[in-house]
Amino acid sequence: MISGKFAITIHILTLLHKFPNDYLSSEFIAGSINLNPVLVRKEIANLKAHHIVESKEGKNGGTKLAVNAAELTLKQIFEMTFESIGLGFAKNQPNPDCPVGKNINQHLEVLYSEMNQNVSKQLEAISLEDFSNQF
Amino acid sequence: MISGKFAITIHILTLLHKFPNDYLSSEFIAGSINLNPVLVRKEIANLKAHHIVESKEGKNGGTKLAVNAAELTLKQIFEMTFESIGLGFAKNQPNPDCPVGKNINQHLEVLYSEMNQNVSKQLEAISLEDFSNQF
DNA sequence: TAAATTTGTAACATATTTTATTACAGTATG
DNA sequence: CATACTGTAATAAAATATGTTACAAATTTA
Structure with missing residues (x-):
């Protein structure tokens, strides 16, 4: 799961924030x-591993937020679901005998790392509460 | 082609910049x-459509830069190969009868749009020449 | 304590996207 | 006219993402 992970996770968290007592x-x-429940449980498992939510098994079980939504930032959610942003790499290892091929991935990594810092700063300024209160 | 498009294109352009006369x-x-030549030609077709390179068919043909590398920014390359950055959407249309489901994609779009502006500003400050001269 | 409901997880299936290959017409060079 | 390229379509293979089924374990409630 790559493309939908962040979106699904923030959707889950927004719902949990809207129903804080359930x-x-x-x-x-x-x-x-509009997703298979098993996939929802997989994302919840990820959130649990990060101690963001807690679940209860059994009848009338389910999941609820375990943190203060004002203190959970989109940066944290980003890091739990995406690792890092970037513009990708070519699939195969470039030719090490070519000066460009030999170094391109390293230079791209530096570039992408700067992009990440940039985006992280932006996402850090938005809390789950901020996001959820838009609805 | 998603993951590799930007990386492949900037690799091509860096090579063309290194051999400006060929x-x-x-x-x-x-x-x-280390990629199939047909895929290289497809990316070159994209660059040609944007008037960044010119090609010559036939024997001894090939491709060369058609713009000044100092004036081509990574933002332009990004826009030619990626459209936009973002953290993705869930695959299926969310439930329109749920207040969260109904609006989540719109809110994500706003967020991603801000990310794009942010990253675009960063990439705009780097030229192909800057990038290529690192090698 | 038994029935019902829910999580957790593994195994497998399907769909989608990316990348690779083959093929060949068209074009310029020498 | 032989050679070596581009351009592009069609197809195949590989990789990744999403969906489904199944079922053990946990918990509630009657």
């Missing part, structure tokens, strides 16, 4: 995202 | 990128 089931959440 | 063949370029 344990929401993966099926309910899946109905809002 | 028409480089797609096979030569492909050898540096």
